[in-house]
Amino acid sequence: MMQVIDAHIHLDMYTNAQQQQLxxxxxxxxxxxxxxxxxxxxSAKQTWKLAQVDKRIRPAFGYxxxxxxxxxxxxxxxxxxMEQHHTDxxxxxxxxxxxxxxxxxPTISIEPYMELLETMFIHAVNWNKPVVLHAIYEDAPVVCELLEKHSIRQAHFHWFKGDESTVQWIVGNGYMLSVTPDCLYESEIQRLIQQVPLTSLMVETDGPWPFEGPFHGMMTHPRMIxxxxxxxxxxxxxxxxxxxxxxxxxxxxFYQL
Known part of the structure; x- marks a missing residue:
């Protein structure tokens, strides 16, 4: 095995014992x-505290x-x-x-969430930080438009799912995509891997989200990467x-580690 980096994990959502083990x-x-x-x-406060104790933890703050x-x-x-700790x-x-x-x-309006996302984008630009995105299927093109509107070049679409044209848009703009251990058994993710050039890919766990297949019943762990x-x-x-x-x-x- 060679070195890996878990590009997306919710470390604060593990129990204290699980965090220590991991x-x-x-x-x-x-x-x-x-x-x-x-x-x-x-969540941001907990993640920041964890990162102060172990420098291998690289924090991202958001909503x-x-x-x-x-x-x-x-x-x-x-x-x-975030302003107070943007250097961390x-x-x-x-x-x-x-x-x-x-x-x-379906009655939930997307507009207020788009306003919130734009607020985060504006601050990311001011702080010169990349953005970590939950934007899948038909939401992804909407987010691509917002990224272009704010001239954001550093965007990471985590655990991405979407059509081929959106994948081409993301890759064409130089954004990154990442996949989880479900790539071992999900045909949709396997097709995505075949579409995306290796230069645009990262790997993650999205832990503690659990997985099936060979990882059924296991605590999600970076070793799965x-x-x-x-x-x-x-x-x-x-x-x-x-x-x-x-x-x-x-x-x-991408993360300047």
């Missing part, structure tokens, strides 16, 4: 760093879209925290649009050492 085992499983994203203010909108005061408090922050994220919430409740790398090499018919090298370099360069 961090103790990073070296054993050749994991150099974790890009730890946040869901809201308290996850699959939840109720923040109040004005909640948003202002989050933005104040590797990215703005996780941000995006609420695809799954709107599937469950090695199986993802092997699957990508198989699907692309490339030497596994080359795939390791490119995925590692892509993530290191």
């Amino acid at each position: 961090l103790q085992e990073l070296d054993e499983h050749h994991t150099e760093a974790l890009v730890a994203v946040s869901n809201h203010l308290s 996850h879209p699959e939840q109720q909108l923040p109040t004005t005061e909640e948003l202002n408090e989050l933005l104040r925290f 922050m590797n990215a703005v994220g996780e941000v995006g649009l609420p695809y799954y919430m709107r599937k469950e409740d 090695h199986a993802s790398v092997a699957k990508i090499a198989e699907l692309k018919r490339l030497p596994i050492d080359s795939v390791y090298h490119h995925l590692f370099a892509n993530t290191k360069d």
Whole structure:
């Protein structure tokens, strides 16, 4: 096994015991760093505290879209925290649009979430930080338009799902996409891997989100990324050492690790 970086994990959502176990085992499983994203203010504060203790944790602060909108005061408090700690922050994220919430409740308006996303984009530009995106299926082209509107070049579409034309748009703009361990058993993700050039790919766990297939019943762990790398090499018919090298370099360069 060669070195990997988990490009997207919700470390604050693990229990304290799980966090300690995971961090103790990073070296054993050749994991150099974790890009730890946040869901809201308290999540950001926890992630920041974790990053102060272990420098392998690279924090991102933001407001996850699959939840109720923040109040004005909640948003202002989050933005104040991000401003205060922007030099500690590797990215703005996780941000995006609420695809799954709107599937469950079509009456939810997308416009306020777009306004929130634009606010995050404006601050990301001011802080010169990349953005970590939850933007899938038909939401992805909407987000691409907003990225272009704000001249954002550094965008990471995590656990991406969408049509081929959107993939081409994302890749053409120089944005990055990442895949999770579900690439071992999900044909949709396997097709995506075949479409996306290796230079545009990263690997992640999105832990503690659980997986099926060979990982059924297991705690999601960065060690699973090695199986993802092997699957990508198989699907692309490339030497596994080359795939390791490119995925590692892509993530290191994108997040300036």
